[in-house]
Amino acid sequence: MVSNLHEDAPAKINLHLKVTACRSDGYHELDISFWPLYALSDQIELEFRPRCLRLACNDKNLPEHGNICLTAAEKYATATGIEPEWFFNLHKNIPLAAGLGGGSSDAAAVLRMLNRHYKVLSAEQLAELAVSIGADVPYFLDPRPAFATGIGEKLFYPEFKLPELHVLLVNPGFPVSASWAYRHLNPSRIGPGNNAMLDSLKQGHLDKIAAVVANDLEEPVLRKFPLLTIIKQTLLEHGATAACMSGSGPTLFALTHSRVQQEKIRDTIGRIFPFCRIFVC
Structure with missing residues (x-):
């Protein structure tokens, strides 16, 4: 009997997100950085059952039909000719439609898990399959600090030593459509990217990193949801070195100089905005 398989699916933030061009297929060209947050991860368990392709989830707001995990599994089965015998149990911790990459990370975890077991597809083939599922999915095949261009699938991994970042997440409890x-x-706002974030991370000084934290998608989302502007201002007023929206939002992240400062801001935000979900990463 084959033992059940397990995989963690971490969240991410984008330290910077620059839209560089629009494409005719509806996607956008990006200059973007990814920073994984393993302290906030979904967990996926794979149980082998004959002639089965199903998913169960602890979050009832995430229906089985059309779930990106099953899409990933279906595409893997088609690409490899393997008959599915897979029952997935997904434990969601990452908020839905939050700008944290939860769905993409889950899909990539399914691909990693299946390919580790069957060992059929090369890394290149798996990456090609991943991008057919979603723009962020290739990144999550190997979730470590990275820069990307294209629609987010052309990845570059820094070789220099990266600084430790203290990240605080504030999720307001409602979703935003990417x-x-x-x-x-x-x-x-559409225009060429630059190497400012790469250079700042190489220098390793938080103040320099904070100075180039930016997201082109923040303006329209904060305009539609003024609460996010209030939360962002509160983060900065209480000591965050930087505060910005991650991805397409609505989750905001704050960077702090220390864990102590991070925890003080967490307590303050929790008191002022008790309806928010707050994560220390």
Whole structure:
């Protein structure tokens, strides 16, 4: 009998997100950085059952039909010719539609788990399969600090020593559609990227990193949800070195100089905005 398989699916933030061009297929060209947050991860268990392709989840807001995990499994089965015998149990910790990459990370975890077991696809083939599922999925095949261009699939991994970052997440408890955020992007913000974040991480000074934290999608989302502006201002007023929206939002992240400062801000935000979900990473 084959033992059950287990995989963690970490969240991510984008220290910077620059939209560099629109594409005719509806996607956008990006200059973007990924920073994984293993302290906030979903867990996926794979149980082998004959002639089965099912998923159970602790979050009832995530229906089985159309779930990205099953999409990933179906595409893997088609690409390899393997008959599914897979029952997935997904334990969600990452908020849904939050700008933290939860769904993409789950899908990549399914691909990693299946390919580790069957050993059929090369790394290149797996990456090609991943991008057919979603723009962020290739990143999560190997979730470590990275920079990306294209739609997020052309990845570059820094070889220098990276600084430790104290990250605080504040999720307001409502979802934001990524497609909505991109549709409402101010066209004047579209333009070439630069190496500012790469250079700042190489120097390793938090103040320099904070100075180049940015997200082109933040403006339309904060305009639609003024609460996010209030939360962001509160983070900065109480000592965060940087505060910004991750991905297409609505989750905000804050960078702090120390764990002590991070915990003080966490307590303050929790008291002022008790409806928010707060994560220390």
